[in-house]
Amino acid sequence: MNEQRLALTRRAFLRESAFGLGTIALTSMGGSALARVARAGERPMPHLPPKVKRVIFLCMAGGPSQFESFDNKPELTRLEGQPMPDSFTKGQPIAQLQGEKLQCWGPQFPFKKWGESGQEISTLFPNIGGIADKICIVRSMHTDQINHDPAHTVMNTGTSISGRPSMGSWVVYGLGRESEDLPAFVVLTSKGGRNPQPIAQRQWSAGFLPSRYQGVQFFSQGDPVHYVRTPEDVSGDSQRRVVSTVRALDALRAQQVASGELETRIAQYEMAFRMQTSVPDLVDFSDEPQHVLDMYGTTGNDGTFAANCLLARRLAERGVRFIHLYHRGWDHHNDLAKFMTVCSGLTDQPSAALVRDLEQRGMLDETLIIWSGEFGRTPMVQTNKGGPGRDHHMRAFSLWLAGGGIRGGLTYGATDELGYNAVENPVHVHDLHATMLHQLGLDHERLTFRYRGRDFRLTDVAGEVLEDILV
Amino acid sequence: MMLRSILFALAGSAFLPVSEEDAIHFSRDIKPILSDKCFACHGPDRGAAENDLRLDVRELALEAAIVPGDPENSELIYRITSPDRFERMPPTWSKKPALTEDEIDRLRQWVEAGAPYEPHWSYVRPVRPEVPSVEDTTWPRNEIDRFVLARLEEEGLSPSPEADRITLIRRLSFDLLGLPPEPKDVEAFLRDDEPGAYERLVDRLLASPHYGERMAQHWLDLVRYADSAGYHSDPTVSVWPYRDYVIRAFNENKPFDQFTLEQIAGDLLPGSTLEQRVGATYNRLNKTTDEGGAQAGEYLAKSFADRVRTTGSVWMGATLGCVECHAHKFDPYEHRDFYRFGAFFADLEERGVYPNNSRPPFLTLPSEDAQQELARLDEAIESARSSLEENETPEAKSRASELKKRRDMLWKQQPTTLATVSVKPRTIRVLPRGNWLDESGEVVEPGVPSFLPPLDVPEGRRPTRLDLARWLVSPDHPLTARVFVNRLWALFFGKGISARLDDLGSQGEWPKHPALLDWLATELIRSGWNVQHMVRLMVLSQAYRQSSLPRDDLAMADPGNRLLARQTRGRIDAEFVRDVALKVSGLWNPEIGGPSVKPYQPEGYWSFLNFPTRTYRASKGDDQYRRGLYTHWQRTLLHPYLLAFDAPTREECVAERPVSNSPAQALVLLNDPSFYEAAVAFASRLTADPEATDEQRLIEGFRRVTSRRPEAEELALLKELLDTERRAGGDESDRAAWIAVARTLLNLGEAYTRN
Secondary structure, eight states, rough: OHHHHHHHHHHHHHOOOOOOTTTTOOOOOHHHHHHHHHHHSSSOOSSOSOOSSEEEEEEEEEOOOOGGTTTHHHHHHTTTTTOOOHHHHTTTTOTTTSOOOBBBBBOOSOOOEETTTEEEEETOHHHHHHHHGGGGEEEEEEOOSSSSHHHHHHHHHSSSSSSSOHHHHHHHHHHHHHHHHHSSEEEEEOOOOOOOOOOGGGGOOOOSHHHHHGOOESSSSOOTTTTOOOTSSOOOOHHHHHHHHHHHHHHHHHHHHHHHHHHHHHHHHHHHHHHHHHHHHHHHHSOOOOHHHHHHTTTSSSHHHHHHHHHHHHHTTTSSSEEEEEEEEOOOOHHHHHHHHHHHHHHHHHHHHHHHHEEEEEHHGGGEEEEEEEEEEEEEOOOSSSOOOEEESSSSSSEEEEEETTTTTTTEEEEEESSSEEEESSSEHHHHHHHHHHHTTTTTTTOOETTTTEEEEETTTTTOEEEEEEO | HHHHHHHHHHHOOOOOOOOOOOSSIIIIIIIIHHHIIIIHHHHHOTTTTTOOOOOSSSHHHHHHHHHHTTTTOOOOHHHHHHHHHHOOSSSSTOOOOOOOHHHHHHHHHHTTTTTTOOGGOOOOOOOOOOOOOSOOSSSOOSSHHHHHHHHHHHHHHOOOBBBBBHHHHHHHHHHHHSSOOOOOHHHHHOOOOOTTHHHHHHHHHHSSHHHHHHHHHHHHHHOOOBBBBBTTTOOBBBOOHHHHHHHHHHHHOOOOOHHHHHHHHHHGGGTHHHHHHHHHGGGSSOOBBBOOOOOHHHHHHHHHHHHHHHHHHHHHOOOOOOOOGGOSSSSSSSSHHHHHHHHHTTTBBBSSBTTTTOOOEEEEEHHHHHHHHHHHHHHHHHHHHHHHHHHHOOOHHHHHHHHHHHHHHHHHHHEEEEEBBBBSSOEOOGGGGGGOOOOOOSSOOSOOOOOSSOOOOOHHHHHOHHHHHHHHHTTTTTSSSHHHHHHHHHHHSSSSSSSOOTSTTTTTTTOSSSHHHHHHHHHHHHTTHHHHHHHHHHSHHHOOOBBOOOOOHHHHTTTTOOSSSSOEEEOOOEEEEHHHHHHHTTTOOOOSSSBBOOOOOTTTTGOOSSSSSEEEEEEGGGGOOOGOOOOOOSSSOOOHHHHHOOOOSSSSSSSSSOOOHHHHHHHHHHHHHHHHHHHHHHHHHHHHOOOOOOHHHHHHHHHHHHSOOOOHHHHHHHHHHHHHHHHHOTTTTHHHHHHHHHHTTTTOOOGGOOO
């Protein structure tokens, strides 16, 4: 028995050293405890001291090309037109280039060094170049899926299998809501560029978490939120009286049958009623001075990416925890030079304005901004759909982060000389999620929910916090 | 010793239903701790980190960690109590909470008692237990009640009194039809003083064609039925004939074993009928893609895995999804079991990537009229052909071709659905870590997990889907009947006897009434898989008829109401929320079956769809007022009312919907045009009788929504609202005031609550 014990102990010690030595003992709060607290309407406690209060995720749907944005590859230009070496592509999954010739294709726009940090960014993004010292570029992202729908699902839920909660839902489940009259997780969409990506509601779904954690879509046309507007024939006063009579009758019934659920329901009606006022206020830009509109490059709340960036700031000010902006136009299989110009033109200035605006208001430190697609694009050219473009690529792509606790001016990770594989400090989507949760004060290994007998996590069974990119 | 032989050695002594609370019982007290805290590393997955110690098999646990009868010398006990944090299990890096005092105590007692193991309860064929005797013999109405009462008596608890008749008829209507009762039916039930009134009501409801709709709603969640393909452009697929098949199956009380055979292998049944082949569309309900740039091999692997997960979950309450990449962490499923199970479906004609907006192969389903017309045309074509042979005139020629054209045209106009077509099975390999690009895995034939009963297939013949279906419903199968009755129970009592409806494995819950669950499972099989027989048993029981009012004594003794000393209260499901508004307002179109319909939806909601872009066109006329069951189910953009009330997108099997309470629900009921329109119609209905007084109308409205008369205070609140609205309004003030009243009534929590 003693020898047995020694062997087992040694192994446990090694395990401990590798994974957990030095971590402070933290109060344990499993998934079910969190759920209980959330249900009771209180705010659950974070696991760690939080660095930021909220996340703004700028999702560049379709997969922007890293070679025309953040990953300069002169070697690709040198080999342009030559076959991509077999050693890279053999046995690798491939999307629309199935059966096509695989040829190198260099960056189509010049790169430039920006700011004191000298981060290299394509000249297509001069405004983001202007905030180079505030952002951390990660060039070594990789993911598991090569088609849009599943790749988005990985980026948002950590797996390509449907039915799992999206990251915004996890965050709200872990931290609760801050705003009393707006949803805690809001989704905004805009388009422009190549044919817009279809987007499934799954991308902001609460999955197996209760539906109150799901993202709420805001729209630029029609009602800003589904059903937030009183029916046309009903006056605001009448609506108020209906709601208060419903509350009074529900309260009487709650007494008759001793129902706590009905009491919760009454609170939801109050919030719904408040939303009927708070949402129109939120989406009304008339209180924004002209110079702010100019900074974002918008004339009003018209559903453009620029308007949505400003709306994101307004949501952030009002305590919304997770703001997810989709720009749907980045799938540049063909005419890449043209469409990249369109898409960068629509997103460069507003993205940078959002960072600057939050900074000016002293909110950047408490916000984490992430700018990313669901995957990247091939170093190979695609010519079977018209003018030259690039196909989907999952082995390497680039993104940037800014805000609380993020090391500005840093370029992290690298791809090989042809930009095919992430080779230096590769970062998986799980690592991004772990880092995001960490900044919010959540331990990705302890943010769990028991479903089908298993404690599920946003990061599945992987994920490492990227300490190197944190201050 | 092989796991299988251990399990079977123990299986002979079938587990005993435990009632003594004090004795330590492996399945109930020990297994859940080991499974939850230890198996992730010391369990069935030999690939896991700490695999040289296994605690899931007694012989292996004894080799390293347990000395039976001697807790002090057992490594297991030492490691869970060690003060040294490097030694203590579970280790901190696992992020699993330390064992509680109570858990440590239980493990110690268990080792003291010799560390007896037993096979997992749900993997042993259920043995029909004896129905227990009870002290109070007046309370029980059937066997279910004696199981429930025996347990309550043991715990010193008394059951709740029978609910009042209004509650009962509402409960039954919601549970069996998904609809609120008509006021006249409530009246009739209240007035029926003859014995057997309740039973007659149950008979009447079970005979309603809407019973099949209600039961289908739950089944469609399990099999992930939807009207769209699910991936990327999410095109519409025509599978509603399958939905109607499910409705008919429940209405005709198709035995569950037959229902199973038809869905998994209806096309393979000897002399299969069209109906059975429609049932087999079950095999085509998985998500599919037509995305440009998708690789066929990858999506074949996805649909393969999807089907294994779903079939495992629907019939076996198994979480096979884990086994796609590695051996199960908690249950004895092997990695290769996943691929052997999926290999049963290798004969399906399917594609990894489909042509745009099309999902062949199809099955054409001519209507009855069309069938007659087609037969008539076939006959005419035949005679035209023979006359053509006799005399080839241009007239005869053109007549024959004309007939042929008419027939083809009629055929093309008939509805189609996705067909299950059996072709030469494709090769199935084990995919290492689930990686579809890795072709190094062994080739496997269809087969079942080795710890479950063997397949009954002659040596040398490749097992088929039909063999799989027969195996699932063989009386020896320990899971199928338990899984089904457990879910049925949850429909009528709010929670399963084993609470996790989708996992009866190691991480599932030791059933609260193990003997009752087994009695029900064996009764299902004994009755010839008679679903309505089981439903009747449940709803006729006294346990079912109890009041759902909370009780102070139970709040402490049984907070989750698992011992069933009362009924359970809850919000009805999303589709039924819509049904209530339609029925109460009188807008409801009770038609059954047919293509799905489109209730009003916010403008622009479908702007997220592309390839091609689509405009949502709300259904016209009476189709607008069909039950929620028929709402077009767009997987990627589910209708907002369904989403708000927790309906699943039906991309994956869902056995139990979460229930939440959110502002979005309030916004739907207040402002969704469907609900507003219902309120306007409801107001007209209330004011239709010019002779009626305000009070009569208010009472009538309240009764339609809640089935009961309002209390004085409630009536006063409604009267006050009516008066205020009248004062506030202009010319249309009376109408507007009644609309406000109708909206209020249709927003009451009680309207959507099953008590």
